[in-house]
Amino acid sequence: MREMKKIIDQRYLESIQAKQRSRERHPDDLIRAATMIVDSFNSENKLLIFGNGGSAADAQHIAAEFVNRFMIERPPLPALALSTDTSILTSISNDYSFNDVFSKQVKALGLEGDVAWGISTSGTSANVLEALAVARDQGLQTIGMTGKKTTGMSEVAQVLLTVEAGDTARVQECHITMAHIIVELVDYQLFQRLTLR
DSSP: OHHHHHHHHHHHHHHHHHHHHHHHHOHHHHHHHHHHHHHHHHTTOOEEEEESTHHHHHHHHHHHHHHTOSSSOOOOOOEEETTOOHHHHHHHHHHTOGGGTTHHHHHHHOOTTOEEEEEESSSOOHHHHHHHHHHHHTTOEEEEEESSOOTTHHHHOSEEEOOOOSSHHHHHHHHHHHHHHHHHHHHHHHHOOOOOO
């Protein structure tokens, strides 16, 4: 029992410390990301979000916050997770390569003025990097979320949100916190309603 409580305390502490580092490092980047999305929505464009595994789940989670609602009642906002259509994902993987599963969707769905938001805890996911590169080349704005490693992502993401943490779990915990902050900032900019309690 004592050892398990030590594990609990340590994991909470690691998560708090990682979030504190992100809080200190990225306030301006979070505002830039939110403003980029607001400008896109105001121009009747959309948000495309993608990642693998837990990051795919985060992409779906974030898209749902925009399309449904987050903390305030407001109209639906146009966001789409690119990890949800199994027929598209499996056909591209089968006929071409898993590295193409997001980039082909960006080519098909992305329009100049849209925002592409790629999530990779390692920073090296080939399909995420390829999709961000395609998005950039097609005139989309780009946001990247990663852990400590920024290999390649810094070249394709206009706003880069990194997390200084050693474990994937801690990175993911920071990613969803930052994503929630971005959604809240978008809501605030679009609807000028404070959500602080």
